[in-house]
Amino acid sequence: MTKYLTLLSFFGLSFGGCAAFDEGILERDITGVVRIPLEALESLKLIDSDGTPIMEDGFTLDEEGNPVLNITGQMGLLGPVYLGGFPSVVDGDYAYPHPEMGPILDSDRPGDTYPYGGTTVGRFDYACYEQLRCKVVTGRYTDYQEILDFFSDVVQEPVLAPDGAEVTAGATYQEHCYTTEYVTSDDELSFVDGDPQEDVLPYFKPYFRLEGDFYVADVTIPHSLYVEDMELWGWVDMPSVRYAFASCNPEEGSSYYRYTEQFMEGSSYPDLLNYPGIYIDQGDWVAEPVTITDPDAEFTIDFIHPHED
Amino acid sequence: MLGMLSVIFLGGLSGCDRNAKGLIPEPSDAFPGVIEIGELEVVDGDTLNFFIDKQRGTLAHIMPNLDNETALLVGAADAAEAGIAEGYEFSACPELEEAVNGMTSAERLEWYTAHGTLDCGIFNSDPEADHNRDAKPYYYGQLGRSPELTQGGATFTFIGTGEDVCVIVDPETVFWSQSIAPANRVDQFAYPDHFDDDGDLDIFAGMSSYYTGSPGVEIGDFRGFYTDSKGEVVEIQYGECFQTGSSQGMTDAHSGRGTTEYCTIDTDQQEGVEFTVVLETFSVPLDDGVLSFGVTVMNERCPRVDTSECFIRTESLSSAGAPRACTDRLEAAQCAGQLGSFCCANPEMCGDEGNIENGLCEDIFEVDQAPATRDEWCGSTGLCCDEEGELEIESGAGGGGPGPGI
Numbered sequence: 050m051t052k053y054l055t056l057l058s059f060f061g062l063s064f065g066g067c068a069a070f071d072e073g074i075l076e077r078d079i080t081g082v083v084r085i086p087l088e089a090l091e092s093l094k095l096i097d098s099d100g101t102p103i104m105e106d107g108f109t110l111d112e113e114g115n116p117v118l119n120i121t122g123q124m125g126l127l128g129p130v131y132l133g134g135f136p137s138v139v140d141g142d143y144a145y146p147h148p149e150m151g152p153i154l155d156s157d158r159p160g161d162t163y164p165y166g167g168t169t170v171g172r173f174d175y176a177c178y179e180q181l182r183c184k185v186v187t188g189r190y191t192d193y194q195e196i197l198d199f200f201s202d203v204v205q206e207p208v209l210a211p212d213g214a215e216v217t218a219g220a221t222y223q224e225h226c227y228t229t230e231y232v233t234s235d236d237e238l239s240f241v242d243g244d245p246q247e248d249v250l251p252y253f254k255p256y257f258r259l260e261g262d263f264y265v266a267d268v269t270i271p272h273s274l275y276v277e278d279m280e281l282w283g284w285v286d287m288p289s290v291r292y293a294f295a296s297c298n299p300e301e302g303s304s305y306y307r308y309t310e311q312f313m314e315g316s317s318y319p320d321l322l323n324y325p326g327i328y329i330d331q332g333d334w335v336a337e338p339v340t341i342t343d344p345d346a347e348f349t350i351d352f353i354h355p356h357e358d
Numbered sequence: 359m360l361g362m363l364s365v366i367f368l369g370g371l372s373g374c375d376r377n378a379k380g381l382i383p384e385p386s387d388a389f390p391g392v393i394e395i396g397e398l399e400v401v402d403g404d405t406l407n408f409f410i411d412k413q414r415g416t417l418a419h420i421m422p423n424l425d426n427e428t429a430l431l432v433g434a435a436d437a438a439e440a441g442i443a444e445g446y447e448f449s450a451c452p453e454l455e456e457a458v459n460g461m462t463s464a465e466r467l468e469w470y471t472a473h474g475t476l477d478c479g480i481f482n483s484d485p486e487a488d489h490n491r492d493a494k495p496y497y498y499g500q501l502g503r504s505p506e507l508t509q510g511g512a513t514f515t516f517i518g519t520g521e522d523v524c525v526i527v528d529p530e531t532v533f534w535s536q537s538i539a540p541a542n543r544v545d546q547f548a549y550p551d552h553f554d555d556d557g558d559l560d561i562f563a564g565m566s567s568y569y570t571g572s573p574g575v576e577i578g579d580f581r582g583f584y585t586d587s588k589g590e591v592v593e594i595q596y597g598e599c600f601q602t603g604s605s606q607g608m609t610d611a612h613s614g615r616g617t618t619e620y621c622t623i624d625t626d627q628q629e630g631v632e633f634t635v636v637l638e639t640f641s642v643p644l645d646d647g648v649l650s651f652g653v654t655v656m657n658e659r660c661p662r663v664d665t666s667e668c669f670i671r672t673e674s675l676s677s678a679g680a681p682r683a684c685t686d687r688l689e690a691a692q693c694a695g696q697l698g699s700f701c702c703a704n705p706e707m708c709g710d711e712g713n714i715e716n717g718l719c720e721d722i723f724e725v726d727q728a729p730a731t732r733d734e735w736c737g738s739t740g741l742c743c744d745e746e747g748e749l750e751i752e753s754g755a756g757g758g759g760p761g762p763g764i
Contacts, residue, residue: 154594
């Protein structure tokens with residue numbers, strides 16, 4: 050009997066020891082919601098190569114300038130959202146709230162913000178055609194046809210195949226991707242996702258939904274250093290009037306080489322959260338900072354400051 | 359029986375160099391492990407050409423053993439003797455011509471170090487003054503091994519010009535990896551290197567205000583710490599010597615043993631600011647325990663400077679400070695892509711000849727792309743150690759290109 054009691058005691062002790070152990074890790078997953086006002090899209094303007102407006106006041110325009118298509122449901126107009134955790138966010142350094150910076154070490158650059166962590170809601174992804182480098186963001190499209198329609202009807206620059214022919218069918222686009230990217234399923238490509246609400250907790254897929262006057266997306270900043278009273282801050286890189294994005298460099302990224310086609314596939318800059326002031330430009334929307342006092346509480350961060358150069 | 363075995367076993371243990379200490383050179387009283395060089399001038403190529411009497415605008419080089427016998431003439435005196443003024447010539451400055459006419463190369467260096475300018479206006483403003491604070495145009499030195507658990511190396515300073523400058527150091531002597539490919543052998547590297555005569559120095563540089571070391575006493579670094587408003591500490595590298603590897607994503611990239619190492623430092627908006635350069639000892643040659651090197655700071659971006667082995671010449675020095683025999687020819691052979699032939703002609707300058715491919719040296723010599731004998735090759739290139747006289751090395755293309763045109 051004594052032997053059994055001793056065994057039971059060891060068993061209980063070992064369980065108790067496991068449950069009480071605190072590893073002391075300072076990094077946390079910080080989860081919340083980003084919100085971008087509807088106005089970010091409604092105020093967006095696009096022009097064609099001649100400078101003629103093709104989109105304004107929330108509608109695409111025909112040749113006579115008449116409104117054609119309401120663009121408030123066109124998520125492709127939302128660029129990547131960059132979100133980081135910083136020691137503090139201050140006014141006065143830029144025309145918008147900006148994280149505090151360390152010393153200036155290079156006369157060509159501002160000081161580093163030394164972020165504690167960060168993530169994006171959507172990122173640039175190479176979408177199988179050279180024309181689409183730095184123009185397609187993950188979490189904005191559910192299928193290939195949606196991309197083709199967006200570039201044809203909203204940006205009004207139809208997607209062209211390497212031979213110059215317009216790509217009009219999603220199936221053609223899909224086959225081109227499978228051929229050139231050496232994949233056999235859509236699951237292997239990040240820029241389309243037929244199941245955007247799939248549960249992948251503790252993270253979220255970078256898809257926005259329209260809720261009232263805001264585009265809303267769930268987000269997790271993974272493995273961020275948590276310091277009490279740290280501030281979350283970021284911006285959404287909105288397209289320029291010619292549908293280009295300041296945070297992406299088409300001459301970087303993986304190299305593409307196939308027959309007569311040779312180019313770089315494009316990539317976002319690696320130091321966006323370190324030097325955000327370099328990349329925020331006309332038309333971007335900057336967040337109102339949020340102070341984090343409890344890493345387990347969900348935050349809501351609003352991108353409500355439009356930046357005008 | 360057991361006792362005998364124990365004696366053999368213990369004897370074997372004590373005879374072994376079990377911790378490889380035998381491979382480490384002994385510290386030397388004559389050559390300290392940490393030295394302070396002083397200030398180097400940010401020098402232009404034409405100043406270096408002045409010392410070796412080369413025409414202005416041609417590719418410069420430096421050497422420790424400047425000629426101390428041949429009187430060099432300039433201007434009218436040169437034209438009167440040679441028919442036409444050649445070598446280094448001043449641009450309409452009779453006062454400077456008069457001051458240096460008839461000096462040897464070594465005397466020119468001494469004169470320049472005392473006066474610090476070749477600019478006519480500056481010189482005439484005060485012909486007796488030293489116009490560059492006694493800064494040296496270049497430096498050749500020697501480092502011993504530092505004591506255990508301490509970092510050895512050399513430090514010097516230069517003053518920012520507001521433009522890009524290039525810091526170049528060349529540790530002795532020449533190193534290469536042997537080509538042992540069974541097919542498509544590369545003759546240049548087919549012969550093994552003499553490993554024991556090579557040393558390695560790594561460059562670090564930044565503003566002197568960030569340097570943590572004590573010049574001549576203790577080697578430091580350029581690391582600092584930034585504390586943000588929440589009290590988090592971030593280490594910051596204030597070093598500004600970024601080498602080619604680091605621009606491609608490799609941080610702390612450095613050249614290997616026996617190879618020139620250089621970096622461009624942007625001193626924009628830092629004119630007049632003092633910079634410190636640290637040459638950290640990475641390895642000391644095993645043959646003598648003394649690491650010789652040459653170093654200079656040029657007023658150009660490094661891609662516009664000759665950074666080959668033939669820019670800083672003859673940096674391998676004996677314990678007396680004199681150039682080691684034939685090392686100038688070894689460097690010239692490296693620059694010319696003739697290492698294989700050089701080693702076959704001068705096996706005492708290279709590695710173990712027992713490790714070369716059979717027949718390598720039988721058909722390696724070529725002159726004008728035709729097979730030649732050793733003597734014919736020696737006569738054609740001047741790269742044999744038993745050749746009389748000083749080697750004539752033509753400067754090659756800049757930016758680390760080929761050296762002598764032989």
